[in-house]
Amino acid sequence: MPPGITLAADTPTLSAANTGFMLICSALVMIMTPGLAFFYGGMVRVKSTLNMLMMSFISLGIVTILWVLYGFSAAFGTDHGSLIGWSSDYVGLSGIGLTQLWDGYTIPIYVFAVFQLMFAIITPALISGALADRVKFSAWALFITLWATLVYFPVAHWVWGTGGWAFDLGVIDFAGGTAVHINAGAAALGVILVIGKRVGFKKDPMRPHSLPLVMLGAGLLWFGWFGFNAGSWLGNDDGVGALMFVNTQVATAAAMLAWLIYEKVRHGACTTLGAASGAVAGLVAITPSGGSCSPLGAIAIGAIAGVLCAMAVGLKYRFGYDDSLDVVGVHLVGGVIGSLLIGFFATGGGQSDAQGLFYGGGLTQLWKQLAGVGAVLAYSLVASAILAFLIDRTIGMRVSEDDEVSGIDQVEHAETAYDFSGAGGGTAPRTAGPVQDAAAQTKKVDA
Numbered sequence: 001m002p003p004g005i006t007l008a009a010d011t012p013t014l015s016a017a018n019t020g021f022m023l024i025c026s027a028l029v030m031i032m033t034p035g036l037a038f039f040y041g042g043m044v045r046v047k048s049t050l051n052m053l054m055m056s057f058i059s060l061g062i063v064t065i066l067w068v069l070y071g072f073s074a075a076f077g078t079d080h081g082s083l084i085g086w087s088s089d090y091v092g093l094s095g096i097g098l099t100q101l102w103d104g105y106t107i108p109i110y111v112f113a114v115f116q117l118m119f120a121i122i123t124p125a126l127i128s129g130a131l132a133d134r135v136k137f138s139a140w141a142l143f144i145t146l147w148a149t150l151v152y153f154p155v156a157h158w159v160w161g162t163g164g165w166a167f168d169l170g171v172i173d174f175a176g177g178t179a180v181h182i183n184a185g186a187a188a189l190g191v192i193l194v195i196g197k198r199v200g201f202k203k204d205p206m207r208p209h210s211l212p213l214v215m216l217g218a219g220l221l222w223f224g225w226f227g228f229n230a231g232s233w234l235g236n237d238d239g240v241g242a243l244m245f246v247n248t249q250v251a252t253a254a255a256m257l258a259w260l261i262y263e264k265v266r267h268g269a270c271t272t273l274g275a276a277s278g279a280v281a282g283l284v285a286i287t288p289s290g291g292s293c294s295p296l297g298a299i300a301i302g303a304i305a306g307v308l309c310a311m312a313v314g315l316k317y318r319f320g321y322d323d324s325l326d327v328v329g330v331h332l333v334g335g336v337i338g339s340l341l342i343g344f345f346a347t348g349g350g351q352s353d354a355q356g357l358f359y360g361g362g363l364t365q366l367w368k369q370l371a372g373v374g375a376v377l378a379y380s381l382v383a384s385a386i387l388a389f390l391i392d393r394t395i396g397m398r399v400s401e402d403d404e405v406s407g408i409d410q411v412e413h414a415e416t417a418y419d420f421s422g423a424g425g426g427t428a429p430r431t432a433g434p435v436q437d438a439a440a441q442t443k444k445v446d447a
Helices: 016-043 044-078 088-092 111-129 137-160 165-169 177-195 212-235 240-267 272-289 295-312 315-320 327-345 366-393 399-404 408-413 432-447
Strands: none
Touching: 016 044, 016 111, 016 212, 016 272, 044 088, 044 111, 044 137, 044 408, 088 111, 111 137, 111 177, 111 327, 137 165, 137 177, 137 295, 137 366, 137 399, 137 408, 165 366, 177 272, 177 327, 177 366, 212 272, 240 272, 240 295, 272 295, 272 327, 327 366, 399 408
8 A cells, every 4th residue: 555645636535446346356365375374284284284274264254343343543543643543433433434434535444444454364474474383372372463563553554554654654565575475474483483493393394394385375375465466556446556466476476487497406496385475475575666676677587586585595504593384584575675676676557656776766765664673573573582481481482302203183183184094905014024114104204
């Protein structure tokens, strides 16, 4: 949502076309959370699959209720001190008329509220990928509740709320580079620094158990991201949403190819996991920048993000932090790249007249972007680490080492992702010999 832009100079009237478009975009953003669940669920080992799915799905429940009760009011209500919003009419969504329009636009407040709800849902779900295999489900649910209240709602107001300090400064974040991706990536880093590494990190194999699930999840994310990005202009009247739609596709393609080329040069193979991760890196990077750059700029932004994010995912082994599914490497790094490159690639002919360095605008916009990136990163990192520390010291954030080794699905959910009990043949198995015993032991280790 760009600062200070309205769709028309005259008093807006409700547009059935824009309203329908935004409802469709809201549904597309909603499907991204199940897509994220599949993406993450395929990347973990078999014994953690259901827990990974549930860590995303629970956000659909918790954040929805918080948003209705007070989240929308805190994020988009009347500004208080440039830090938080509050409007009594938005509490419980109880004081809103059916056809009451979001200020300056042609869609009802209810439609804007539900669209923004889907952003609020997926942001904490993104964090979960960094915490795979080792977090109590009850502790995670409590963390989501506190984090959404104390971190996401205020940051959303800073960036998108009228009167928010970043909004007034002119920080460009079309659809969530700072408020969503840097916010979630910094939070993930803060939490993992508190709770520590998985048992066997850098020693045991922790390969994805289902790359088809990963690709399915990536495909759903790519599909839903068109609603995430193009819908953030809140209408279809001037072509900016169309530009964002095109740039979303272009940057994602460029990032996927760049990641694969890096993999081929660095490791000798183009992997399916690399294709999926590269696509997500491109989606992340174009999210803040796609409304301000040209399609050629989108290619550059995507390619830069693809290579740098591919390089960044390996930093966890160098520095020893256990970012299980590369949330820091993709979302934090990709969000920073996309947000800062606005200061270079903004053309002045998209969502606003702000121009980047390559288009004669000097460094003005880059400094604004740096301010937004730095503030969100620092606040989310520190606040998230404090929340994780407090939860860990009260109810405990991690499962026990024995429970982690045996499998968090069975311990936390009393279920397993796959039932192999009926997969055997109809004849009785032979008595296990040395080779069969070794094979059985290997299966236990891999699981």
